[in-house]
Amino acid sequence: MLNFVYDIPTKVFFGKGQISHLAEQIKRFGNKILLTYGSGSIKERWLYDEVITILKAENIQYRELANIEPNPDITSVREGIKICKENNIQLILAVGGGSTIDASKCIALGYFYDGDPRDIFSKETNITQALPLWTILTLAATWSEMNAWMVISNRELQEKLSYVSSILCPQFAILDPTYTFSVPLKQTIAGIVDIMSHIFEQYFSPTEATEVQDSIAEWLLQTCIYYGHHVIADLQNYDARANIMRAGSLALNWLTGLGKEQDRATHSIEHALSAVYDITHGDWLAIVFPHRMEYVLWDGTDTKILDKFVDLATHVRNIPFLGEPLAIAKAGIHALQNFRSQIGAPAKLSDVDIITPDLDLLADKIIAHGPIGWFKQLEKKDVISILQACE
Ligand code: NZQ
Numbered sequence: 001m002l003n004f005v006y007d008i009p010t011k012v013f014f015g016k017g018q019i020s021h022l023a024e025q026i027k028r029f030g031n032k033i034l035l036t037y038g039s040g041s042i043k044e045r046w047l048y049d050e051v052i053t054i055l056k057a058e059n060i061q062y063r064e065l066a067n068i069e070p071n072p073d074i075t076s077v078r079e080g081i082k083i084c085k086e087n088n089i090q091l092i093l094a095v096g097g098g099s100t101i102d103a104s105k106c107i108a109l110g111y112f113y114d115g116d117p118r119d120i121f122s123k124e125t126n127i128t129q130a131l132p133l134w135t136i137l138t139l140a141a142t143w144s145e146m147n148a149w150m151v152i153s154n155r156e157l158q159e160k161l162s163y164v165s166s167i168l169c170p171q172f173a174i175l176d177p178t179y180t181f182s183v184p185l186k187q188t189i190a191g192i193v194d195i196m197s198h199i200f201e202q203y204f205s206p207t208e209a210t211e212v213q214d215s216i217a218e219w220l221l222q223t224c225i226y227y228g229h230h231v232i233a234d235l236q237n238y239d240a241r242a243n244i245m246r247a248g249s250l251a252l253n254w255l256t257g258l259g260k261e262q263d264r265a266t267h268s269i270e271h272a273l274s275a276v277y278d279i280t281h282g283d284w285l286a287i288v289f290p291h292r293m294e295y296v297l298w299d300g301t302d303t304k305i306l307d308k309f310v311d312l313a314t315h316v317r318n319i320p321f322l323g324e325p326l327a328i329a330k331a332g333i334h335a336l337q338n339f340r341s342q343i344g345a346p347a348k349l350s351d352v353d354i355i356t357p358d359l360d361l362l363a364d365k366i367i368a369h370g371p372i373g374w375f376k377q378l379e380k381k382d383v384i385s386i387l388q389a390c391e
Pocket residue numbers: 037038039040041042068069070071072096097098099100102138139140141142143144147149150151179180181182183184187191194252267281282
């Protein structure tokens with residue numbers, strides 16, 4: 001296991017009615033806030049009204065940034081920074097999923113930078129401050145509400161770029177599973193796939209002797225599968241929504257990843273694909289992940305890789321430990337694929353209306369900064385093979 005520091009500064013209020021803590025927490029940091037949200041799902045329910053009622057009752061001054069798009073665009077970030085600067089905003093309250101929260105993180109950082117926020121992703125800006133960020137999560141998937149990452153798209157340049165800094169961790173997060181009752185089926189499925197992909201990427205690491213992290217990861221995957229079935233059967237099942245939300249929280253807040261080299265190759269593929277084809281993050285992952293697993297396992301000659309897939313098959317999918325290890329490993333991948341199709345996740349590019357893509361161009365984008373992946377390094381030819389299998 002590698003050395004690490006575990007420091008998650010986000011204070012989480014989990015469960016029904018936790019919004020009652022909103023005003024007291026905001027007032028600790030200021031009285032002028034920017035309220036951010038997406039294309040309007042919070043207005044279709046009572047959540048928007050509830051937030052506004054609290055802000056008004058507590059005399060908290062607010063400005064709004066609405067219409068943050070899924071796969072948030074840098075243009076929304078620019079608009080948000082402008083509002084913050086013009087109104088001396090003291091903190092940001094993001095109400096939504098990963099897109100709204102990520103855009104808010106970029107605004108929080110860009111507030112302390114005089115140039116264009118796109119520069120942040122060039123890693124040369126060295127901004128050391130960010131506005132405090134509060135979140136109310138409405139969709140369990142990315143765990144952006146408790147981590148230090150942000151992912152921002154630039155549609156004009158066909159880019160989707162990520163950035164990590166500890167100063168981006170939100171200070172405060174309300175996680176009320178009832179807020180996710182209205183998440184549509186398609187988005188619920190994509191969220192489950194995203195959560196499981198985050199766990200896989202930390203599980204499949206070349207670092208050895210990480211049984212604690214790996215056992216937690218296996219338990220989280222089983223939870224996603226068990227409650228995934230329940231939530232798909234009943235989108236308003238509180239226990240299922242709560243467990244998926246909690247699993248999502250633990251999937252990407254370093255719990256299973258620290259102390260290990262982390263392999264984000266599938267997300268690197270997704271980011272490049274998403275920059276060209278603006279489709280749902282989790283849909284991409286559902287299509288790419290099984291093929292990447294099969295490609296990495298290949299004929300099982302790399303015994304370290306084979307052993308890990310055997311663990312996954314036997315511990316997570318309860319495949320009996322009988323017979324050839326390669327057959328066990330493949331049966332595990334197959335069983336995971338079955339789960340994805342049972343819940344209705346897309347399986348191939350045509351399922352998301354992508355026909356005859358330019359694989360060469362996509363592969364160049366994916367490895368623009370060199371080979372990807374730690375568990376098994378992928379070069380252009382590897383990436384093309386994986387994409388071909390997705391067709
Ligand atoms: O636009 P709104 O009104 O918010 O509607 C959203 C959107 O249409 C809707 N939705 C959210 N909560 C809802 C709801 N609809 C009904 N009821 C609710 N309670 O769902 C749609 C998708 O929302 P979005 O925020 O885009 O989804 P998600 O949370 O999956 O975020 C995806 C973005 O996060 C990035 C992805 O790349 C993508 O840009 N990621 C961020 C990460 C991070 N910061 O750590 C890691 C992830 O791997 C990921 O890359």
